[in-house]
């Protein structure tokens with residue numbers, strides 16, 4: 001199974017926190033409330049919740065790419 | 069071509085869509101509706117289409133545009149048309165939002181939890197002291213969000229009833245009441261900001277004075293407009309979500325029983341309740357500032373457009389059995405907080421208030437039930453915050 005690489009665009013993030021609510025071991029917020037990706041290559045068990053985070057992000061700030 | 073149906077329409081049940089919306093939903097995901105003033109506007113009823121529209125670059129919140137859709141008379145006022153954030157487009161919108169985001173992020177809000185628990189416990193003590201029947205609107209749903217946002221801002225506690233009453237009138241009064249109440253609020257906030265500029269205290273207003281006014285990023289009047297929108301946006305929305313959420317649960321005893329049996333289901337249950345009740349009915353009023361292609365139609369530059377949260381949340385293309393309340397629904401996706409750059413700033417605060425309040429009520433008053441028939445609850449509001457005026461319960 002291929003793994004994903006997680007990217008977050010800190011410029012478009014509006015701090016809604018949906019990503020962190022979906023998975024707080026992959027997503028965090030800094031002191032400005034802006035998204036921080038803690039692990040760019042999350043383990044397979046996080047895949048669904050990471051997908052959910054990307055889907056729920058109101059700002060389209062999270063991108064998932066397939067990583068080799 | 070059939071005639072444009074009227075929107076908004078009043079509900080006849082606190083949590084179910086108005087009967088006339090079924091037909092509107094069937095004609096979706098995009099159609100024209102007729103507003104109270106006779107003008108027509110585009111309306112989006114699909115969930116996916118709502119997300120697509122609300123992230124479209126040609127969408128504008130500029131309420132001063134002559135074609136901006138007005139869904140009720142009180143939205144004609146100057147104050148309603150110039151609200152900070154809500155009535156702004158980028159880049160100013162984004163700049164303001166960045167000033168506020170750190171103070172409403174999920175992390176910031178989670179730090180407020182112990183204090184929220186203490187506040188809610190106090191209100192539930194009062195409900196128990198009062199004894200049945202107790203009106204949960206007056207004893208909990210109205211005062212809680214008001215106290216919480218006042219504390220967060222650093223507004224003196226003595227004034228929180230004034231805020232509660234005036235923000236209620238702004239959101240729900242007649243056109244004239246709304247304008248007067250908004251002016252009173254502005255005058256009061258104006259003097260509050262002046263005090264904070266002289267002598268900043270610990271709350272968000274004082275922090276913004278130190279971080280933004282002192283540095284010259286914003287002036288006195290801008291801080292007043294920010295404080296105004298925070299106070300207005302935080303009250304009725306959260307208060308109604310709490311009251312309607314309680315009614316909905318009490319009217320679905322099977323779901324309530326599941327929640328009693330599995331308290332860890334609460335966060336998911338709250339999302340499902342938010343989906344189901346669609347607190348504000350409409351989640352966005354906008355104007356196109358360029359053509360927007362959506363669902364095979366073209367919204368032209370300068371045309372008004374609305375998003376129905378009530379219908380998008382129950383879009384059968386996204387939710388199986390959309391009209392069924394299921395607190396363990398796997399993906400209770402909804403647009404109750406909007407979507408895109410204007411998605412609710414206070415959503416995490418609202419969620420945590422609801423969670424703490426539901427938890428406290430469920431554990432301390434487990435046998436709670438409605439003291440009157442749901443059909444006899446007085447309800448109000450169409451196209452905006454759906455409100456219930458009283459909520460008597462017994463146990």
Ligand code: HEM
Nearest residue numbers: 153154301302305306309347351405406410412413414418
């Ligand atoms: C359950 C309760 C709430 C609901 C249903 C709700 C709903 C909404 C919706 C639908 C929007 C989007 C409006 C648009 O796109 O035009 C919004 C925006 C907003 N809400 Fe809430 N809200 C709630 C609670 C709160 C609270 C507690 C606050 C306190 C700070 C708040 C502050 C705001 C602000 C400032 C905006 C404007 C954001 C922007 O334009 O960037 N809301 N809310």
Ligand code: SF4
Nearest residue numbers: 013014016017019057
């Ligand atoms: S969900 Fe999107 S907007 Fe919200 S904090 Fe995460 S990245 Fe930012």
